[in-house]
Amino acid sequence: MTDIRIGQGFDVHAFGAGDHVMLGGVRIPHDRGVLAHSDGDVALHALCDAMLGALALGDIGRHFPPSDARWKDADSRAFVRHCDALLRARGWRVGNCDITVVCEAPKVGPHAQAMREAIAADLGIDTDAVSVKATTSERLGFTGRGEGIAAQAVCLLVRA
Ligand SMILES: Nc1ccn([C@@H]2O[C@H](COP(=O)(O)O)[C@@H](O)[C@H]2O)c(=O)n1
Numbered sequence: 001m002t003d004i005r006i007g008q009g010f011d012v013h014a015f016g017a018g019d020h021v022m023l024g025g026v027r028i029p030h031d032r033g034v035l036a037h038s039d040g041d042v043a044l045h046a047l048c049d050a051m052l053g054a055l056a057l058g059d060i061g062r063h064f065p066p067s068d069a070r071w072k073d074a075d076s077r078a079f080v081r082h083c084d085a086l087l088r089a090r091g092w093r094v095g096n097c098d099i100t101v102v103c104e105a106p107k108v109g110p111h112a113q114a115m116r117e118a119i120a121a122d123l124g125i126d127t128d129a130v131s132v133k134a135t136t137s138e139r140l141g142f143t144g145r146g147e148g149i150a151a152q153a154v155c156l157l158v159r160a
Pocket residue numbers: 101102103104105106107108109110134135136137138
């Protein structure tokens with residue numbers, strides 16, 4: 001029997017009008033918001049896709065269609081908890097995960113610990129098993145021009 005599974009996820013949202021961005025379940029004040037159907041939390045969306053991908057359960061848009069009014073302005077932490085429930089119902093849980101946020105601003109570092117704690121709480125795992133990192137793209141590409149935020153995530157599933 002397989003004892004581990006791996007998944008990866010990636011997400012992008014464009015900046016738009018607003019005064020904050022949601023990242024890893026944390027509200028970060030910023031001079032822009034993001035354009036999205038939900039709260040636009042790229043870090044959590046990438047994590048959800050990694051979790052779903054680990055069990056080949058499709059992607060976030062399949063489980064929470066952008067055409068569904070229920071997900072308008074939704075708190076993406078609910079998506080994480082739902083994905084976690086799907087994994088646990090199949091006998092799995094996240095062993096550890098690692099998320100990288102790519103943007104020139106806002107600075108993620110000061111909020112990384114709060115993000116780790118929120119994600120760990122939603123997954124029911126130790127904070128030590130949740131990594132949140134950030135990088136700029138050295139002013140290159142759409143993130144470098146400040147047009148949007150990207151995030152990628154990997155997770156390892158273990159038997160619950
Ligand atoms: N949005 C960001 C981007 C970067 N950081 C932190 O700065 C470090 C240096 O970034 P480089 O892109 O110049 O390598 C990076 O390692 C992060 O610690 C950040 O907090 N938020």
